Amino acid sequence: MGPAPNGHVMGTVPHGEKEVPVIDLSQSEVAAAAQVRAACLGTGFFYVANHGVDEALVENVFQENKDFFTLPEPEKRRILADENNRGYTPMSEETLDAPHQTEGDTKEGLYFGREVLPDSEEAHMPLHGPNQWPAQDALPHYRHVTETYFRAVTALGMRLLRLLALALDLPPEHFHPMFTRPMLFLRPLHYAPRRSHPEQGIFGAGAHSDYGMLTLLKTDEHPGLQIWSGGKFVDVPPRPGTFIVNLGDMLERWTNGRFKSTLHRVVVDGSADRYSIPFFFEPNFDTVVECLPSCCGPDNPARYPPTTSGQHLLDKYAETHAGYSADATPGAAPITLEG
Numbered sequence: 001m002g003p004a005p006n007g008h009v010m011g012t013v014p015h016g017e018k019e020v021p022v023i024d025l026s027q028s029e030v031a032a033a034a035q036v037r038a039a040c041l042g043t044g045f046f047y048v049a050n051h052g053v054d055e056a057l058v059e060n061v062f063q064e065n066k067d068f069f070t071l072p073e074p075e076k077r078r079i080l081a082d083e084n085n086r087g088y089t090p091m092s093e094e095t096l097d098a099p100h101q102t103e104g105d106t107k108e109g110l111y112f113g114r115e116v117l118p119d120s121e122e123a124h125m126p127l128h129g130p131n132q133w134p135a136q137d138a139l140p141h142y143r144h145v146t147e148t149y150f151r152a153v154t155a156l157g158m159r160l161l162r163l164l165a166l167a168l169d170l171p172p173e174h175f176h177p178m179f180t181r182p183m184l185f186l187r188p189l190h191y192a193p194r195r196s197h198p199e200q201g202i203f204g205a206g207a208h209s210d211y212g213m214l215t216l217l218k219t220d221e222h223p224g225l226q227i228w229s230g231g232k233f234v235d236v237p238p239r240p241g242t243f244i245v246n247l248g249d250m251l252e253r254w255t256n257g258r259f260k261s262t263l264h265r266v267v268v269d270g271s272a273d274r275y276s277i278p279f280f281f282e283p284n285f286d287t288v289v290e291c292l293p294s295c296c297g298p299d300n301p302a303r304y305p306p307t308t309s310g311q312h313l314l315d316k317y318a319e320t321h322a323g324y325s326a327d328a329t330p331g332a333a334p335i336t337l338e339g
């Protein structure tokens, strides 16, 4: 087969390239923002290359997590996830798409948030609090490596916020005041080497859309992620050196449905363990989420009532996690809308 006009050798274009473009962050911001806009109007999934996060750090954080998930079960359960969404979630505990699953997701995970000390004035807010770290004698470098990675992906998230704002015809710093006390969750995941059987309702992760604003996902070399596009699930293969970025329900709501939060799932072939690390990047708890000026007008009225970033997330958790209810957290401040 000869080379195709676009430079690819025909027949070797990976699945999903049309649906999930690669955006090079080393080009000008204006050029990158135009590509981000096109991707957000499409599936809301794109890869970013030349993103500035050190590959050696990425390798370290994956290695630390492999070591964590190899620990004996009772050791992992010492830091079971608490009411602030911080800690260990055991294998099969979560079921992301209950109506289509016959058992829980074949994965286990950890949640870390932005560190909020118990005596901080933020500690009364739902989803805010101290992290639970693996024991230092078991994994002496875990916390340092994770916190370093957490800072690196936060910086990348802040860069992406500028591009998103430009893509919405807003000033590049439009979202920055809403990220002074952001809700950030890093979620290292381990998928068991157990073959998914969609027809039997067995999945690595059941189909879902992400709840928040932006997700920055790193995966290992094992495929599994699929997105719903054109009436079918399409593979989003691993691309070394990139992050997969996708939009969540909060941004879809904020943009009045213009930017898309797409359904996705994880289907694994069972030949190996699979590791991935999503990072969920959400605005301050009290940020008002109401139709952005560039997304509604007389011909296009707002489709959703205003909410807040925190309330939106609590409502979403209450839909899918039996243990959550939107107002059940002890000491929760009343959630009010400004203006």
Ligand SMILES: O=C(O)CCC(=O)C(=O)O
Binding pocket: 187, 189, 205, 210, 217, 219, 224, 225, 264, 266, 276, 277, 278
């Ligand atoms: O592991 C993956 O590739 C995707 C995980 C995911 O979609 C999620 O945790 O929300």
Ligand SMILES: [Fe+2]
Binding pocket: 208, 209, 210, 264
């Ligand atoms: Fe997801």
